Amino acid sequence: MDIIPQIRAAMHTLLSTTTEAIAAAQQYVKRPDRAKFTPSTLVQTLVYGWLAQPTATVEQLAQMACRIGVDVSPQAIDQRFTLATADLLRQLVLASIQPVIAANPVALPILQRFASVRVHDSTSIGLPDALTSTWRGCGNATTGGGSTLKCGVQLDVLTGTITALVPTITGWN
Incomplete structure (x- = not known):
């Protein structure tokens, strides 16, 4: 395909x-x-x-x-x-x-007994200092106190589809 x-x-x-x-x-x-x-x-x-x-x-x-x-x-x-x-x-x-965005579904027999099997992960991305006046930031060690974009993604392993994408900007003024 x-x-x-x-x-x-x-x-x-x-x-x-x-x-x-x-x-x-x-x-x-x-x-x-x-x-x-x-x-x-x-x-x-x-x-x-x-x-x-x-x-x-x-x-x-x-x-x-x-x-x-x-x-x-x-x-x-x-x-x-x-x-x-x-x-x-x-x-x-x-x-x-x-x-x-879709992945190939997983066909493990042990998982087939469930209606949904979801895996969730997230990451934080430091934003440029120029955005500090708009997004204050949370003061974490990763970004040195600057603004961050945290993005969570949830994948349903059985269907191969993304079931959630949650972008969060910490420190929104």
């Missing part, structure tokens, strides 16, 4: 239809008649821009927007770095987990 076409189709749906649905539910666009960016073109700009260059500047992101078909200034992109955009992206990550 060739998985690349499946991933491509899932990414296309995620970065277009799913993004627009999430944005509509959270009333992300305040003035749709005046917006150059749609939620999906903004998300595509950020995703493709950061995939091409993980440390892309707003100028580089504006160039990516142009490639997508949206002519905007770097300031227009900078103005969209808001808590509403962060929430849109968070909800998009949560929506992306089910269709894209």
